[in-house]
Amino acid sequence: MKIAFLKLLFLILFVIPDGPCKSLAGRPSIVNIGSIIRLNSTIGGVSAVAIQAALDDINSDPTILNGTTLHVIMRDTNCDDGFLGMVQALQFMETDVIAIIGPQCSTIAHIISFVANELRVPLMSFASDATLSSIQFPFFVRTVPSDLYQMEAVAAVVDYYRWKIVTAIYIDDDYGRNGIAALDDALTARRCKISYKIGFAANTRRSDLLNLLVTVSNMESRVIVLHTRAEQGFQLLSLANRLNMMGNGYVWIATDWLSSYLDANSSVPAEILYGMQGVLTLRAHIPKSKMQSNLVSKWGSLSKKYNHSDLRINAYGFYVYDSVWTVARALDAFFDDGGSISFSNDSRLHDETGGTLHLEAMSIFNMGNKMLDKIKHVNFTGASGQVKFDPQRLLSIVHPEDLYSKPPNTSLANQRLYDVIWPGQTSHKPRGWAFPFNAKELKIGVPNRFSFKEFVTKDNVTGSMKGYCVDVFTQALALLPYPVTYKFVPFGSGTENPHYDNLVQMVEDNEFDGAIGDIAITMNRTKAIDFTQPFIETGLVILAPVQLFDFIFCTHYTASLTSILTVQQLDTSIKGLDDLKSSDYPIGFQVGSFAEEYMVKELNISRSRLKALGSPEEYAENLKLGPKKGGVMAIVDERPYVELFLSTYCKIAVAGSDFTSRGWGFVDLSTAILALSENGELQRIHDKWLKTGDCTSDNTEFVDSNQLRLESFWGLFLISGVACVLALLIYFGIMLRRFLRHEPPESAVSEPGSSKSRRSLKKFISFVDDREPPKKKRSLSLSRSSMPTTPMSNLHALDIERPVRPIRNGSVIDIEN
Template sequence: MLERDVVAIIGPQSSTVSHMISQIANGVQVPTISYAATDPTLSSLQFPYFFRITQSDSYQMAAMANLIDFYGWKEVIAIHTDDEYGRNGIFSLDDEVEKRMSKISYKFALPINYNLDDITNVLNGSIPLGPRVYIIHINPDPALKIFQVANKLNMMTSDYVWLTTDWLCTTLSSLTPKDQSVLRIIEGVVGICQHTAETSLVKNFGSNFYRSNVYGSYAYDTVWAVAHTIDTFLNQENNLTFTIAESQFGKLKIFDGGKLFVKILSEINFKGLTGPIHFDGDRNLVPYGYKVINIIKLAVNNVGYWSNHSGLSIKPLESLKVDKTISSVSNDKLGVITWPGGKTDRPRGWVIGDTERPLRIGIPKRASFVKFVTELSNHTIEGYCVDVFKEALKLVPYELPYRFVPFGDGLSNPSYDDLVKFVKDDVFDGAVGDIAIVTNRTRIVDYTQPYATTGLVIVVPINNSKAATWVFLRPFTTEMWCVTAMAFVLIAIVIWLLEHRVNDDFRGPLKRQLVTIFLFSFSTLFKKNQEDTVSPLGRMVMVVWLFLLMVITSSYTASLTSILTVQQLSSPITGIDSLVATHLPIGYQVGSFAYTYLAESLFVPRSSLIPLGSPDEYARALLLGPHNGGVAAIVDELPYVELFLMDHDGFAIVGQPFTRSGWGFVSNLLP
């Protein structure tokens, strides 16, 4: 063929072959016009002589991603053939679903000439995984082998979703009426097919030809596109001339008018069998749209249509009037779809575990504070966190098989950072326990909503002030008591000097006057005096005295209340800043994130951080103090500290929690 006078190549059908042919066509400047190669990497940028009169897989994968997003599935499994067509199509789908905040969690490649064993291995390998939405992107297969195996593996049930690209439509169009029974094995499958407008030209053809295979219609339009181009080329008085050139393939004839031929071909615009035929900037056929089909009751039902401008719609694209500058995917609609198993409700699309492979839930095998979670000697898993998890499962509307896997040796508390990494590395499917939600962990795993509020607090030793018989004397010092007593005596003498000459209440025998003046002075603490002051100076002195009494009694009451109710700290530490500034040893719980936080966020020297493994070690270290081999304070999460203080006296929390966090369950399987 390369030695003949070739001005255009129609085909090939295969994307893989198109890659090879296009490289040669570039060298001889002969345009290649394919009506079936849908690989999106076949572009004019790499192959300037390549044209495509069919819809690119990049467009088809946008439709598939819209369908996935319409049903709210966030993770899917893709199965494809291991060639340019399969790989590049799935890569394009990966980009499209990512735009919609979804992802292809797993990709399985089938050999080009796959058999039933290859399919069985792939499907068996996918069963233990969580997603149940399968995207099948393979070459047309009249035997529908992948669904034969899926039926044998009991994968055509209501737990599964099967979505196919347009290879299924191509396969179904090749079936004869005798073969219609094969539809039984694909009940509930949903596929995407290229949609073409029913033009007036269709009436001049048998409807069977038009509907049998859309690629046949595209092939027809391809021939006409080449014919129109040759006709225009010759009408412009151009000659079909060639230049002989040597190459690794021998002597080749290079088409001298190749560039002009490409220019004319890229500008054609006519109405073909499949609709308007003209190319976009990448020399792909300007896409028309897709239809969504559903196989049910041995019949192929149209349940909707899709275009890049209208989104999903139940109305045919021909009847829609859409502003092509605006995407309207927010108004997506589809008809009722019957899924595998015969249900019409939207499938969940994922499972977290099944009876054959229950979830592996890691739990910290704690050595201290075991009331939260641990494994007992009889291998029973108990604790507050486990109780919360079991109660939460009661709210899940489906069964969730799981098994607890202890993490740690039980001799010391395990590292919670390591536990989270085990979830990230898929050693565990999740983790249940007193697991703090901290930034470095949220970067690698998912957390549930917090079920407990926590934060780091500081614990220090205290001295309890015990009430004594003479505790009421402690608010004032001895000097203060003496000054107060002298003030009472002084006021008594002053009032007597000012009143006894004008006030009969302060007259009489000496003994009576002494009793009166001292009772007058001291009784002002408790009640109104029976004796009234008469002189103006006496009244002024009483006003000042009553003000002083108010100050004295208020100060005394406040000091006595503090002594009786407030524990006096025996440490100068009042908060995290003063603790760090002391540069004294600080205790932390083994396995806690407090160590990382203190060392990396507050820059406390690691040599100053002392690991402690139990509440008894907490108490012992605090009582010893920082200068006797103990610690100045302990930094730990609030729930642990509260439990510690319930069983140990002589310690207290100082300051406020200096981090805000919570406990949550960990998973790498959240949809």
């Protein structure tokens, strides 16, 4: 409220026209700039030395400012106490300055930016808060990279190591909150997220920080991003070490507060170093330059001269040094362009209460817009690299988006990081998560079924749940790399199958944390738990047999063996899903199954056609009766139930192909179940529960309507057999008649009876086999040796009406008439 009040106060006070002017014509001998920093901090101390170093170099360089001396008015401010820091900053604004270096604190930067806008004084700030924008604050000039880039780098590290969730601990001010917001956006872009974030005040007691870390240790994420200031950061790391949170499995990523402290302090206490072993931190990249090397070489003497001998230069020192040089170069261009230093008092700013906040002493820099324009166009190589500003008045560096647009860096496979010694003195990459110690016992809803109890049911003796789905669930949990505590809660009376809609509603109402059993869930109705992820949220677990949502038709048939082909194969119109939809036959479904709603809502089948069946016996009976006797033509059910049913009633027909409903799904322990499948355990569980019946030859109660058996073709066999016998008899008669025509009757008179019969049989067989005896009549025998050597052309001219049959072992050609 205080901050909002001061913002509103200054917006109201600074709308009255300018008062009397105070002017310094031409190039003045001295020009004042201001500096608002926290002197007792590492960044503040380094910044103070860097400002003085820059002034020494500028004022000793005759090529800059042409004899005008640049002077700094430095004011210490309090970053921990926001209100006191704002009052100190406002008091500082009573001085006439043409630019301000700082502040480093984002909270103070927001308030001073409002004042700088009204007084038209460029604010050369090295506050990294990404929400400080030149759109809201036209005189705000950022001289360090924004936290957007830093958080982008943190997200890139998280993504590189393939962690998906992080915990964020931050100081609860503008700097901390806005930095974590930027991190959240960067992680989301990489399909990662902050699973838990917790802030703390700068003056939080040690005991409260300890409780904070205890809470964090109970979370599933082991990747912790620490975005704070150095004092609080080291205190948290020390406490985390006491809680064994700096050991194996943990990942600590500190933002650049840690690297800034370590770079600037030559001697770090041993307890601090011990408490942060394995912590990752970020440091801004500073390219090599001549101005940088010159500054580094004389830093030791400068730090002693300005009472900060214990501090070395860090990235912020380079940025602040270049900020002063930026003001000097812009001021030189400002003078060259005819600019003059003049301020206007505003009569509105009068402290009527007589307090120490002399608002009337504040002055407006009349040519502040022109000075700001000169700053925007500065371009030189400084200690931090190339110094120029983009249209949003942000320090223009080689932006990460430019670096990552190059092909070698667009893929994680092309990126390389040095090996890391992680907390716990291990080089093995931490998994990044663990099952939370305070995780509640999951309540798993289990249908207490009446039929098909092989899948899941309640043991009435022990009260425990058993079945195929229960075994798969427990075996899969045993393969998970983290413990899961759970208890089974039966659902249903056991006298009928519970309806899946009721169970879904109980999960959505958080009465159950999950469910097992073949319960079908539409994706747009559920909250889902995926146990393949390293964290658990309130939601639904569905564990079901493979291909849960395939349907099978069990069609009605006629028991008569003679009617299978004619009735089922030819007359039945139900061949698949489309035929079933277009018919008017009654259809059966399992009590409590989602198949009822699916057929009504998805297939547009009238509910009046549907008949609920509660057991395998009812399945068999209704299929046997058929639609004309009060039964059903087909049953629509899930594959596992049909397979179990057919293992007992194995001669019931299966008609049509499986079909699957798009948009339906279930969530399970997929990775663990895959492992069960690969090691054969899933098949063992399947054989234990789902192979309960044997199909034997004695089981003739039902007949398969689609499967063709040997006896199904006896009619065809009979017809084929009769046709073959008749054909054989006719052929035999024809051949016998031809044989008798060619055999002379007198040749058999002088032969004994037995020899004659054998010879006649042999002759008949030879005749049938194209071995006819030589003819005495109407035949012409020619000896091969006496045949004329007739040319082939003459032979072709012979008129041969009978076929020529060469004798296999003779040399005679027989030419019949």
